[in-house]
Amino acid sequence: xxxxxxxxxxxxxxxxxxxxxxxxxxxxxxxxxxxxxxxxxxxxxxxxxxxxxxxxxxxxxxxxxxxxxxxxxxxxxxxxxxxxxxxxxxxxxxxxxxxxxxxxxxxxxxxxxxxxxxxxxxxxxxxxxxxxxxxxxxxxxxxxxxxxxxxxxxxxxxxxxxxxxxxxxxxxxxxxxxxxxxxxxxxxxxxxxxxxxxxxxxxxxxxxxxxxxxxxxxxxxxxxxxxxxxxxxxxxxxxxxxxxxxxxxxxxxxxxxxxxxxxxxxxxxxxxxxxxxxxxxxxxxxxxxxxxxxxxxxxxxxxxxxxxxxxxxxxxxxxxxxx
Numbered sequence: 001x002x003x004x005x006x007x008x009x010x011x012x013x014x015x016x017x018x019x020x021x022x023x024x025x026x027x028x029x030x031x032x033x034x035x036x037x038x039x040x041x042x043x044x045x046x047x048x049x050x051x052x053x054x055x056x057x058x059x060x061x062x063x064x065x066x067x068x069x070x071x072x073x074x075x076x077x078x079x080x081x082x083x084x085x086x087x088x089x090x091x092x093x094x095x096x097x098x099x100x101x102x103x104x105x106x107x108x109x110x111x112x113x114x115x116x117x118x119x120x121x122x123x124x125x126x127x128x129x130x131x132x133x134x135x136x137x138x139x140x141x142x143x144x145x146x147x148x149x150x151x152x153x154x155x156x157x158x159x160x161x162x163x164x165x166x167x168x169x170x171x172x173x174x175x176x177x178x179x180x181x182x183x184x185x186x187x188x189x190x191x192x193x194x195x196x197x198x199x200x201x202x203x204x205x206x207x208x209x210x211x212x213x214x215x216x217x218x219x220x221x222x223x224x225x226x227x228x229x230x231x232x233x234x235x236x237x238x239x240x241x242x243x244x245x246x247x248x249x250x251x252x253x254x255x256x257x258x259x260x261x262x263x264x265x266x267x268x269x270x271x272x273x274x275x276x277x278x279x280x281x282x283x284x285x286x287x288x289x290x291x292x293x294x295x296x297x298x299x300x301x302x303x304x305x306x307x308x309x310x311x312x313x314x315x316x317x318x319x320x321x322x323x
């Protein structure tokens with residue numbers, strides 16, 4: 001358990017794809033435009049399509065990690081199949097409808113596997129699918145999967161989980177997602193956009209079922225903000241999950257809503273009592289609000305019976321309660 005079996009140590013090897021040696025060499029640092037990845041042309045047909053890894057023998061696994069090439073802003077769509085004999089394949093991950101980036105953390109029911117096939121179906125930059133690394137293992141630490149999509153209770157809007165801030169102005173990239181909620185001031189520690197023109201746009205590393213969010217509005221003085229939050233899986237169709245345009249809110253804000261599959265989160269500030277900028281210090285989803293988490297654990301109701309947003313929110317908190 002917890003040991004990667006897709007390595008030369010276990011006699012595993014890449015048997016299909018271009019530049020096969022790169023995928024299982026354990027190097028997840030020194031890759032660039034020219035080297036360090038295994039690839040295949042998107043759209044190629046037949047049984048031999050994609051990138052295929054042969055494990056050294058039959059292993060029981062329930063977890064695969066994949067590092068998609070991430071040295072720019074591109075995203076990929078893909079699916080993964082497994083087999084014991086290369087004849088009968090079972091699809092265990094289907095992210096063909098979603099844009100995914102960087103490290104992919106994938107969970108599925110434990111099963112015997114000898115062959116793993118990774119097939120890219122889309123790249124937002126070109127027609128090639130590039131994979132830097134693949135790991136396969138059995139793990140005791142799993143994330144629930146509903147209809148093929150993970151439903152985490154931990155915050156997935158982190159750099160460690162491959163989330164990134166696509167739009168928004170800040171001194172430090174991804175400061176919105178770094179977990180720092182104490183050290184911020186007038187000059188740094190927040191992400192902002194101009195009200196009326198910009199937005200703050202976050203991309204999660206892969207699709208997740210999300211039913212809550214929490215954010216920390218900049219609160220070094222007495223100002224308050226109005227805003228709304230939309231979510232999408234494809235950057236085309238957006239759904240509003242939080243609408244606080246008619247309210248004036250400060251500091252920590254927690255929101256719950258019916259579970260939705262989410263890849264992109266767009267935070268749009270509409271008013272600031274102090275100036276024409278919207279400032280956000282921290283964002284997380286799902287919410288790690290202690291009261292919410294303890295309430296969630298106590299309620300064993302099905303996910304589709306979660307309270308709607310207008311019945312399940314705390315009052316706007318005073319700007320001094322930043323703990």
